[in-house]
Amino acid sequence: MENEKYLNDISEIKNLMNRSSRFISLSGLSGILAGLYCLIGAGLAYKIIYFDTATLNNYSDLIVTQTMLIKLFTIAASVIVLSLGTGIVLSSRKAKKSNDNVWNSASKRLVINFLIPLLTGGTFILFLIEKEILGLVAPLTLLFYGLACVNASKYTLGDVRYLGITMILLGLLSTWFLGYGLFFWALGFGVCHILYGSIMYYKYDRN
Numbered sequence: 001m002e003n004e005k006y007l008n009d010i011s012e013i014k015n016l017m018n019r020s021s022r023f024i025s026l027s028g029l030s031g032i033l034a035g036l037y038c039l040i041g042a043g044l045a046y047k048i049i050y051f052d053t054a055t056l057n058n059y060s061d062l063i064v065t066q067t068m069l070i071k072l073f074t075i076a077a078s079v080i081v082l083s084l085g086t087g088i089v090l091s092s093r094k095a096k097k098s099n100d101n102v103w104n105s106a107s108k109r110l111v112i113n114f115l116i117p118l119l120t121g122g123t124f125i126l127f128l129i130e131k132e133i134l135g136l137v138a139p140l141t142l143l144f145y146g147l148a149c150v151n152a153s154k155y156t157l158g159d160v161r162y163l164g165i166t167m168i169l170l171g172l173l174s175t176w177f178l179g180y181g182l183f184f185w186a187l188g189f190g191v192c193h194i195l196y197g198s199i200m201y202y203k204y205d206r207n
Contacts, residue, residue: 026156027090028205031197034083035190041079042186045072049182069129094205106155114152117144138181142171142188157204163196 048071088102095102121144125137149164167188174184 026160026200027087027094028197028199028201028203030083030087030090031193031200033086033090033197035193035195035197037079037082037086038193039186039190041075042182042190044075046182048072048075110152110155113155114148116148117151118148120144121147135178135181136175138185139171139174139178142167142174142184145189146171157200159196159200159203163192166192166196 048068092102121140125140125144128134128136128140146164146167146169149160149167151164153161153164170184170188170192174181177184
């Protein structure tokens with residue numbers, strides 16, 4: 001009995017330390033939904049970019065107009081807002097069930113460490129768009145998002161680190177196939193989010 005009580009105390013202390021250093025209320029379901037939003041956005045972007053089937057097999061002939069860029073930015077912004085909103089709502093609901101505070105020291109460190117690489121990459125990508133260097137936009141979004149996930153993973157669930165590494169690898173691979181940036185974007189932000197979100201949901205959310 002004494003040994004069992006001792007082990008229970010150790011387990012409780014470990015859980016408290018883990019909760020104080022890591023934001024563990026991240027919702028796997030929000031990752032799944034974010035992936036679905038991204039796939040829908042990629043489908044809409046595909047229709048906008050490849051309205052002329054003659055450009056499907058010749059990426060160098062593709063001309064992106066200002067109107068197209070505005071539409072693409074609108075789609076991207078909508079996907080980001082929906083993904084963030086869903087993540088906040090579902091993570092808050094999960095934290096409430098666990099009697100945790102969704103905005104605590106761990107979640108603050110998570111957000112800060114996630115935003116540093118993400119904002120750096122976003123600014124750099126905007127410079128490239130201004131210079132009309134569009135071929136690297138998709139690979140760099142994957143790379144910087146992957147770096148953001150890896151950088152923030154030490155403050156949340158460990159699965160986020162593997163998601164980040166996967167994104168980085170896809171971003172590097174995408175630089176070799178510049179004409180297929182939208183495909184890699186959908187694969188990374190869409191399929192990978194659904195895959196890792198499902199893993200996280202079955203590991204943590206169902207309990």
